[in-house]
Amino acid sequence: MLKRAFIIDDDEISLFLTEAILEEENIAKEYQSYQYAQDALNDIIEGLEVEKIPDIIFLDLNMPLMSGWSFLNRLLPYENQLEEKCSIYILTSSVDIEEEEKAKGYRLVKGFLHKPLEESSVQEIKQHYR
Template sequence: MDNTIQTVWIIDNDEIYKYAFRKFVKMKGLCSDIVDFGNGKDAIDFLTDQTSGDKLPDVIFLDIDMPVMDGWEFVKAFEHIKPRLPKRIPIFMVTSSIDYADIVKVQNHSAITDYIIKPVNAQQFSFIFSVGLSKQSA
């Protein structure tokens, strides 16, 4: 199986975080395409659109606290459409929340790969794009 990451989705309403994420990923050459959404609903709508099959992400970086549809609502909706997707898409919950309840909730969701607390540093990104994702395809 090809472990190359072509497309990454950022689902987050924090424009500064998305800007820094794009800058870092492009600087390191970690992927060729970054798509961002300001809330979970826009991302779910895109995933359920039949014409978007060839534009699915290789990985999703998801925030918890967003307007319209938050990260938990996104995960719930994602779990319903996941069986219809042609590939497995790892989700990394990337958030500023240090709430223990959120951490435990992530551990009980098979759709979520890992919980990462912002700000994300270069070593965490390197791990996610190499070791973290290669384990997902095994």
């Protein structure tokens, strides 16, 4: 079981549903939800200093203020510090193949999932961490 999971999504219903399925599948001990990517980014950067970063992040792409893409770009300077400790899974309602290809260009992104998050997807992720 992972220690910490972050969910970043501006939609409250998506946040609720994603956290509920993750808890049901018992993927992590602790969950932190964010409606604003900047808040999650701040916590990750601060967490680097005290070794308190999420093991896994579920990231929406289309959000106001800071999109998922901007979030990923802002993490680029920290990739080396995060790479072995944190995995990001894009969780989006988008079906744009170009976005899925673009996501492969980020070392921290380990998967591209479609909303709503499904049990089978969470089980596959859990298998990866066993």
